[in-house]
Amino acid sequence: MQLKNYSFLPLAIAIATGALVPGAASFAAAHAAKPAAQKKSAAVEPAPAPLAGQTAVAGGPPALAAKAWLLMDFDSGEVLASANPDEPLPPASLTKMMTSFLVEQALRSGKLKKDDLVPVSQYAWCRGSGTESCMYLPLNSQATVIDILRGIIVQSGNDASKAIAEHMAGSEEGFAKLMNAEAQRLGMTHTHFVNATGLPDPDHKSSARDLAILARAIIRDSSDYYPIYAEREFKYNNIKQGNRNALLYTDPTVDGLKTGHTQEAGYCLVTSSKRNGMRLITVMLNTNSAQARADQTRTLLGWGYANFEKANPIEPTAVVATPKVTFGKADTVAAGLGAPWTVTVPRGQKVSTSVQVQPGLEAPVAKGAVIGKIVAESNGKPVGEAPLVAQADVERAGFMLRLWQRVTGLFGK
Template sequence: MTFRLFARPGLVAPFKATIAALLALSLVACQSTELTTAGLMSASGPRAASALAGEAEIRGQSTLVLDYAIGRTLYEEAADGLRYPASLTKMMTLYLLFETIGEGRLSLDSELVVSENAVSKPPAKIGLKAGSTIRVRDAAQAIAVKSANDVATVIAENLGGSEDGFAAAMTAKARSLGMSRTQFANASGLPDPRQISTARDMATLGRALLSRFPQYAPLFSVTEFEYGGKSFKATNKLLGKVPGVDGLKTGYIRDAGFHLVATAKRGGRRIIVVVMGGEKGKERDAKVAALIDQYLGAAQFAER
């Protein structure tokens, strides 16, 4: 599936594909998952989102451990319970960005225009200025490391024309990946009752992101990066501390609690661990680390 990259003056040349084409193609592709036209367009209506999959549990806790190579679930606890995904959402934002690059509609050196709306987003952010531009490579790194909300909106507006339009594309892509209980309303994961997912769906997304775009995996292992004269540290505190951990994404909003989708490799074997709804960041991190030890064995076998 493709969708239109909305060109701005002096940015990139306009493309033939349109967001309408994405929605039409997505509907055909998703008929096997019983996604209706109303469901596909429901990113603009909170009632429709609830009708699609229900309401998320406030700070609901979920856990899932997935064997990366074969996609087999090794452990799960409330893995299908509806949760607010918070910034785990940004894995899908990056998925669509990488897909657009792969289709030749953007390059890593393309410039994305920053709007007033993007600048207005609350932290975490990297402090972009309205009317400026940011390179795609810097935008991707800012999302992967700092989980920047301003950058997520920049990507959404440049690729989808609006955040609503991009959210519809995100939900359509989720359905095509088999994420049956996920609905997106924005590109960042900022609070919105329509923005819902599950630990199982987030594991599916994490595995798809790494397997489809392995060339971008190093973005998620960076512990610190610089932009605009400032240094930003990674939100994933397990990087460089827990042997074998080399990605993926953290998330937090008040109603969600502390989330982490982590990927780790030891002894030639890789797993994805999803923990959602932690009371504190340290508690979440400790649980993920313990699960990695349990399913990958002692840390001395870690591969760096």
């Protein structure tokens, strides 16, 4: 069925109120929301009890009305605060972060091209029932990969997700195997995907920590495509839909990532924000409304930026160690950082460092070679590490000098 000349009211209003504003065309009103469970948003579910979490900050983090939540520092991947971070829960459309990530990586590697055409099968097609979020790809049509990617990220299209799954792996089941392999590679140890959309399945689970790991990978490894996650709307098939992430409309520091909702999962949100050079990632799982997931995320971001700061454990030009080098024309080599290094720590806490040099360091040693690591600690807890790098070349000694070094070494001289 070809649908034309319909448009959606700004979804920011829909997000704030939990329902679309009356007066839109009946078809648009039926399809601007997520699956059928979302259509009943007037009957708001009871809010989960406020859930306190763990953190290194004195006084603890705020208690948030969600089943699980997490705050992560993007640069280091350190979890700054969390509650139930490893409990496997239904992720709803947060699943599509993995779907979009696989598309982005295929584009980066050349396996896909932006203008490749993706067919829309009977299986992928949304039938216009209003029971799921759709990009509204016409049946038996074709769409470019880049349009499909926007349809997944901005419009949360189940049809777009299924179509690209079939295109890349032959079937959604085959694509789920790719998703799980990538999850394993990233270290998502409490995740198992069954489909590309997040539609309910008893075996389809992920955790707050795992979803933060995935969000970090998207920001880090998909920089060419990450700006799509901040786009507020996308028009396809003459139908314009808005991004359901309410914070994109209210917080200029937020630039992603994804919302999700089913009856089983509740209202979920993964967000990234960058302020004053520090990027934080939040995960909010199983809140009771679209408004609640936005409000709880705002609270967590505000608390995070108020209680953590960036610190430079060591100046980039500082020599932090002069480890011994055997069989070299020089006995030692100056070592320090290879690049500027920052860590995220609770405000006001001092940072200490320790150096670990790889054992048995032998010449030749090239300037810039990694010869160990520097570990930063705050309040007795590791908060980051950086490579220890040789600051100069150490050439290998000639035969006679090496022989002399061996002999003196035997006698402890």
